[in-house]
Amino acid sequence: MDEATGRRRIPFYKMHGGGNDFILIDHCHHFLPEAEQPKFARQVCAAKVGVGADGLILLETSPQADIAWRFYNADGSEAEMCGNGARCAARFAVLNGLAGPRLTLSTLAGIIQAEVHDRQVRVAMTGVGDFRLHVDIPLNDRTLQGHFLKVGVPHVVVLSADLEKVPLKQWGKQIRFHPLFQPRGTNANFLLLKGPHSLEVRTYERGVEDETLACGTGAVAAALIAARLGHVTSPVMVHTRGGEVLAVSFQDQGSTITDVTLEGEALVVYQGELWMDELK
Incomplete structure (x- = not known):
């Protein structure tokens, strides 16, 4: 006062x-x-x-x-x-x-x-797990293949060949509220592979209900899904929409992924x- x-x-x-x-x-x-x-x-x-x-x-x-x-x-x-x-x-x-x-x-x-x-x-x-790979997600005009996991909060990751052509608000909103991921819904991430230790991601965030310039758990989700699919190994540099590069590190034990960290500037x-x- x-x-x-x-x-x-x-x-x-x-x-x-x-x-x-x-x-x-x-x-x-x-x-x-x-x-x-x-x-x-x-x-x-x-x-x-x-x-x-x-x-x-x-x-x-x-x-x-x-x-x-x-x-x-x-x-x-x-x-x-x-x-x-x-x-x-x-x-x-x-x-x-x-x-x-x-x-x-x-x-x-x-x-x-x-x-x-x-x-x-x-x-x-914390709270990393519940991997569900190769999930078919029917949208209004097409079916996307996504990969689900939890990084404390739920995430779906979809691989893309060209992030600039992704209608992120349209597809992101449909995935976020899709019946497959109810009742809590999910965040929706679209990733572009750039190399064995690098990728780019765009995220539609649950609760914000729009694209954000960066999503920490989304960056981790993208890196871990890419690792599970055999495309990257730790550490992974994740390029965000805001221009920052976040470092995601982890231990891939085959059946489990442990010691997951996220690092960047605050x-x-x-x-x-x-x-x-x-x-x-």
Whole structure:
């Protein structure tokens, strides 16, 4: 509360990983009631009338980890995991003295480990599994072959020979809400192979309901599916729509894939204050 004006103001950071952008708030004192958080996420993530972002991250205390989060997509839905969001959350925690450079973060997908080296952040991914390869996905005018897996959240990966010719919003939306992946739906990724350690990916993100400039879990999903299909080996450099290259490393044990990490820059754009009484 600003004592001079009586206005409620909340400090925040605007951060991004590869153009996947987030609003981050220190919520260790729990001043936002849980029932109001989805609406708050929609308000602050809205372009033009809010800050504008792909998601909202509230950092809180945790009895099991150094820090915990509540992660909300721009539509107010709560997500189990977000790779780029986790990288931004880890750096935010270090910058604000909430944790040291080697930290643990409690998410709905489990507790993940992170290492922060200035702007560079590496996170160990959790909840990887449930591979389903060669799934036929009937769309309105064609059938695509996709490959499903979970990286904390569900992903479908479709190989493409030309990413620029993919009608991403059209196909991505149909895959995201397809009956095959209900009730939670899925993220939709389209990947182009570039070499034995390199690929490019475009992602339609669940909860954002549009293409994002980068998706951390999508980058991991694309790399792991490409590895399962025999096209790449670790480490894999994943080129995102935002221009950043994310490094995905893993141990391929044949029947299982372990020790999955995602690494890249987590950047601060600016700090500011939200005027709570004037949010629409």
